[in-house]
Amino acid sequence: xxxxxxxxxxxxxxxxxxxxxxxxxxxxxxxxxxxxxxxxxxxxxxxxxxxxxxxxxxxxxxxxxxxxxxxxxxxxxxxxxxxxxxxxxxxxxxxxxxxxxxxxxxxxxxxxxxxxxxxxxxxxxxxxxxxxxxxxxxxxxxxxxxxxxxxxxxxxxxxxxxxxxxxxxxxxxxxxxxxxxxxxxxxxxxxxxxxxxxxxxxxxxxxxxxxxxxxxxxxxxxxxxxxxxxxxxxxxxxxxxxxxxxxxxxxxxxxxxxxxxxxxxxxxxxxxxxxxxxxxxxxxxxxxxxxxxxxxxxxxxxxxxxxxxxxxxxxxxxxxxxxxxxxxxxxxxxxxxxxxxxxxxxxxxxxxxxxxxxxxxxxxxxxxxxxxxxxxxxxxxxxxxxxxxxxxxxxxxxxxxxxxxxxxxxxxxxxxxxxxxxxxxxxxxxxxxxxxxxxxxxxxxxxxxxxxxxxxxxxxxxxxxxxxxxxxxxxxxxxxxxxxxxxxxxxxxxxxxxxxxxxxxxxxxxxxxxxxxxxxxxxxxxxxxxxxxxxxxxxxxxxxxxxxxxxxxxxxxxxxxxxxxxxxxxxxxxxxxxxxxxxxxxxxxxxxxxxxxxxxxxxxxxxxxxxxxxxxxxxxxxxxxxxxxxxxxxxxxxxxxxxxxxxx
Amino acid sequence: xxxxxxxxxxxxxxxxxxxxxxxxxxxxxxxxxxxxxxxxxxxxxxxxxxxxxxxxxxxxxxxxxxxxxxxxxxxxxxxxxxxxxxxxxxxxxxxxxxxxxxxxxxxxxxxxxxxxxxxxxxxxxxxxxxxxxxxxxxxxxxxxxxxxxxxxxxxxxxxxxxxxxxxxxxxxxxxxxxxxxxxxxxxxxxxxxxxxxxxxxxxxxxxxxxxxxxxxxxxxxxxxxxxxxxxxxxxxxxxxxxxxxxxxxxxxxxxxxxxxxxxxxxxxxxxxxxxxxxxxxxxxxxxxxxxxxxxxxxxxxx
Numbered sequence: 001x002x003x004x005x006x007x008x009x010x011x012x013x014x015x016x017x018x019x020x021x022x023x024x025x026x027x028x029x030x031x032x033x034x035x036x037x038x039x040x041x042x043x044x045x046x047x048x049x050x051x052x053x054x055x056x057x058x059x060x061x062x063x064x065x066x067x068x069x070x071x072x073x074x075x076x077x078x079x080x081x082x083x084x085x086x087x088x089x090x091x092x093x094x095x096x097x098x099x100x101x102x103x104x105x106x107x108x109x110x111x112x113x114x115x116x117x118x119x120x121x122x123x124x125x126x127x128x129x130x131x132x133x134x135x136x137x138x139x140x141x142x143x144x145x146x147x148x149x150x151x152x153x154x155x156x157x158x159x160x161x162x163x164x165x166x167x168x169x170x171x172x173x174x175x176x177x178x179x180x181x182x183x184x185x186x187x188x189x190x191x192x193x194x195x196x197x198x199x200x201x202x203x204x205x206x207x208x209x210x211x212x213x214x215x216x217x218x219x220x221x222x223x224x225x226x227x228x229x230x231x232x233x234x235x236x237x238x239x240x241x242x243x244x245x246x247x248x249x250x251x252x253x254x255x256x257x258x259x260x261x262x263x264x265x266x267x268x269x270x271x272x273x274x275x276x277x278x279x280x281x282x283x284x285x286x287x288x289x290x291x292x293x294x295x296x297x298x299x300x301x302x303x304x305x306x307x308x309x310x311x312x313x314x315x316x317x318x319x320x321x322x323x324x325x326x327x328x329x330x331x332x333x334x335x336x337x338x339x340x341x342x343x344x345x346x347x348x349x350x351x352x353x354x355x356x357x358x359x360x361x362x363x364x365x366x367x368x369x370x371x372x373x374x375x376x377x378x379x380x381x382x383x384x385x386x387x388x389x390x391x392x393x394x395x396x397x398x399x400x401x402x403x404x405x406x407x408x409x410x411x412x413x414x415x416x417x418x419x420x421x422x423x424x425x426x427x428x429x430x431x432x433x434x435x436x437x438x439x440x441x442x443x444x445x446x447x448x449x450x451x452x453x454x455x456x457x458x459x460x461x462x463x464x465x466x467x468x469x470x471x472x473x474x475x476x477x478x479x480x481x482x483x484x485x486x487x488x489x490x491x492x493x494x495x496x497x498x499x500x501x502x503x504x505x506x507x508x509x510x511x512x513x514x515x516x517x518x519x520x521x522x523x524x525x526x527x528x529x530x531x532x533x534x535x536x537x538x539x540x541x542x543x544x545x546x547x548x549x550x551x552x553x554x555x556x557x558x559x560x561x562x563x564x565x566x567x568x569x570x571x572x573x574x575x576x577x578x579x580x581x582x583x584x585x586x587x588x589x590x591x592x593x594x595x596x597x598x599x600x601x602x603x604x605x606x607x608x609x610x611x612x613x614x615x616x617x618x619x620x621x622x623x624x625x626x627x628x629x630x631x632x633x634x635x636x637x638x639x640x641x642x643x644x645x646x647x648x
Numbered sequence: 649x650x651x652x653x654x655x656x657x658x659x660x661x662x663x664x665x666x667x668x669x670x671x672x673x674x675x676x677x678x679x680x681x682x683x684x685x686x687x688x689x690x691x692x693x694x695x696x697x698x699x700x701x702x703x704x705x706x707x708x709x710x711x712x713x714x715x716x717x718x719x720x721x722x723x724x725x726x727x728x729x730x731x732x733x734x735x736x737x738x739x740x741x742x743x744x745x746x747x748x749x750x751x752x753x754x755x756x757x758x759x760x761x762x763x764x765x766x767x768x769x770x771x772x773x774x775x776x777x778x779x780x781x782x783x784x785x786x787x788x789x790x791x792x793x794x795x796x797x798x799x800x801x802x803x804x805x806x807x808x809x810x811x812x813x814x815x816x817x818x819x820x821x822x823x824x825x826x827x828x829x830x831x832x833x834x835x836x837x838x839x840x841x842x843x844x845x846x847x848x849x850x851x852x853x854x855x856x857x858x859x860x861x862x863x864x865x866x867x868x869x870x871x872x873x874x875x876x877x878x879x880x881x882x883x884x885x886x887x888x889x890x891x892x893x894x895x896x897x898x899x900x901x902x903x904x905x906x907x908x909x910x911x912x913x914x915x916x917x918x919x920x921x922x923x924x925x926x927x928x929x930x931x932x933x934x935x936x937x938x939x940x941x942x943x944x945x946x947x948x949x950x
Contacts, residue, residue: 362768363708363768365710365712366710372710376712376762380755380758383754383758384751385751385754385755385758386723386748386751386752386755391748391751395744395747395748395751398744398747399743399744399747399804402744402747402795402798402804403804405795405798405799405945406798406799406802406803406804408799408945412799412945416795416941416945419791419795420788420791420792420795423750423787423788423790423791424784424785424787424788426751426754426787427754427780427783427784427786427787427788428784430754430757430758430780430783431780431781431783431784433758434758434761434762434765434776434780435777435780437762438761438762438765438766438773438776441710442708442710442712442762442765442766442768443708443765443766443767443768444708444768501743502743502744503742503743503744506740506742507742507744507748510726510740510748513726514722514723514726514752517722517725517726518718518719518722518723521718521719521721521722522714522715522718522719524718525714525715525717525718525861525862525865526711526714526715526718528699528861529703529714529860529861529862532700532701532702532703532860532861533702533703534702534703534704534705535702535703535704535705536704536705536706536707537704537705537706537707538706538707539706539707539708539767539768539769539857540706540767540769540856540857541767541769541770541771542769542771542856547768547769549768551770552768552769552770552773553765553770553772553773553774553776553777557773557774557777558773558776558777559777560777561777561778561781561782562781562784565927
């Protein structure tokens, strides 16, 4: 079987899915699953070593012949798309069902298929013009999915922000592709590394794709869009859609020559995104916003790896670049798996309690044990803790950075700060997810929202279980996915064959041993504690007789120390009214971390532009005599200019 | 046969010797203060007692309250298996194992913090928040220290990184790593292991509600971590690889003893820092390790 027929089948079933989505939800699900299985098989075939699939057609669209291609790089992202798309479709069946959303559920299914189709096209088209069309379709599908629940005001404004940010990126991409077409004399895309004049175009691509990828500081659309979208949409936006931005950066830095500074800039952006992204995440009280900012961090980790690869290209194709790139590409998969898992469990909590505020939750492990378990697993993976998949990919990136540092070349200047920033971001990620998990699931319910919670049904648990299995499998047997990732890394630079040793088998064995010993030790301690006599009593709380749920540590107090260190970036807003007098009536302390870049930089800048525009607009008032005056004044001014210009 | 002896020896060193260190530290403290102090083997008695005792669980606690200490202990034990012991090397060694070791310590921290949050007690929440926040700076210091060893030796594997001396930056590295050791193991001036009830504690306040066998696992894990950091510090600074196996083993043991005495002396002479000073001291530790890294990088070239 070659990838071609499989891809065609996937494309047709998705298109059929759009047609039947409104009426037949079961058929739609079957069609979607069939298409993702087909797409997945095609991508894995290519990654396992089948030759690249390429298809030029006489059929033309917009004056350009259709040219499709599936090589290692696009196959890697196609695998992610199929896994994320399939899991989300399964999850939405219960989460966004007709029962609760009779109006938007059918729409959601249709847009879901359209989104998968457009992302698949982005990954396979090999023509600049068609790429732009697919990219635009993909952005629009994203908008309609985010605003599924458009009756709520904040959802509409989040969708609007996404649309504006996305199109700002698209403008840059228009510039990128049209300049590229003008320089090369055609829209056809492919490897053209020997044309060194094209190198500066990399900056346009980095900006355009970067907005979609959401690195700091162009991540502004990401927190509100991820937080307000339905959770299965958040999962595909965060797990898959922002990776399309990474795909663009990886794709065109592989095909086109890159400027010498590219590696430095990308690595710097990556380190900054990792550290600041997770610092913002730690300060959030809304758990879906927290997950969204954590995506900014993970995009940072990926970019550090990509930056390492670009740096290696400019340093005699050093071997360590391959490790960094392989780590980054594996992290693309891993982040897709554990972030989707986290958003699914967040959706389950939201479904059960109706709130995203961690300060209103607590103690949910009792009513939602499955969701709690999945969230903990996802938290361990996203914090890059062994023995799960997140650690494997970060470990590869670290290995690349360490090898770069031990080389004592110029790249050491980049590798050392990047490694230190990654380490700090890793520690902060651990802190963030310890906080999130503990606030939502541990202790006592803080409000009534938490007391009436219920576990989600099998329809939501199934896809979560599959993703959790993926996280564990990649963690325990990284050697299984290594050939696939190495193939994609090899497709990025065809001369890059062979990798420096990364003892993934040893790591996998160690992870397996750790898991087994950990489970045995936990079970043993559990039995021992029960054998010794086990008594349940109130939390001791230093002898306080009646500890209440509201006395528990809250999310903002947990993050207070780190928020203090990063105050310059976070700019927290505080509102406080102290208790006064002998019988204080009320006291308030409110604290909120704004989206600083948006509210402190872009907001004021847009306001200034609006102010100037409004002032200029006073000239346009609809009184004809003044318009005639403008024309006369203009003519006189031109006359004066011509007169004096001619005299000189 | 050799493998069996090797494994048994290793288990004996890590599991049996570890609880000795807190005993030595306490003895040093008592000696400086002019008291007789608890016996050196006190922690062994405590562990044996706790292992037989019953458990009181908070009504709010989930099974994670008991699984957390178990997994944290296993993570520390796994880290110990990666750490070379002078002449006999480590049980498991591969390229990049040093990063696994750092992240195993993070796993242990996650599990301890998680178990602390189980009870819903504000005290434990406070301790957990402090533990995970200060760890950010400690982690930066550790990675800088590891990078400096890595740049010095051109290797990413603990066995080869730790056998030669740390070079010209050894003093800087020793000072930096010793400070990190104090912070990570909750000793004065970061934390006071003697008190439980103060609002100002980090680690001790996280384990307030633990009792019985899970508490024994926590205490043993803490001593394991202390031994781990002492072994790392001694091997990072002393050139054990250049000595004969017997001398290297003796040197390692003597070095660990010196570290324990040093901790005891510091604890006797210094008061605990105010909390707003803790990040400053940790940043100093980070800078020391960073300078050691610069020396390893630029000093080697000169």
